[in-house]
Amino acid sequence: MNLTVNGKAASVAETATLSVNGLLDALNVAQKEYVTVEVNGDIVERELFSTTTVKDGDTVEFLYFMGGGAQ
């Protein structure tokens, strides 16, 4: 399956249904619980990572939570 991930071409093993969770695993994304994902321009809610699937040709963006505090 060929995707565009964070602006670059990426190829992952073809499966019948590849979830966002599965894609993050396939891409070896560390600390994926702190990642926000966008598929074809739409942000995927974290609770839907397991049920939202990606398909050949999709454009996926992910980035990490950015936050902190003064204390």
Add this chain to the structure above:
Amino acid sequence: MLTIPEAIHRAVLEHARQGFPLEVCGILGGTDGCVKSHFPMTNTDASNEHFTMEPREQFSVVKALRAEGQEMVAIYHSHPESPARPSEEDIRLAFTPNVYHLIVSLLDREQPVAKAFSISDGVVEAAEITIAAG
């Protein structure tokens, strides 16, 4: 080493000062540690002690940087009432790889201080900042 044009450095300090007493946050883009662009971001926490960037804004900035052949060089935020050093929360939540963390302290609001750090796997290292003309 993080190189910041003087105008952007001044704009970051002013952003922090204008946002007081709340924390402000933003992204600096560029290449190879040299800052070329500045994106003030929304602190969705609207807090004096915490910041969280808005994901849609983050995606928008990342795409804009990519279109310009730039990348995220640094994430900045202010500490309105504490020193310019990473808090435990800053260290724990520093997930984005290969970026500097620039912290602006407003302990002295007339003379804000910005310091840069690399934070990886809980290890903090101070980074030199060079202010470039421009």
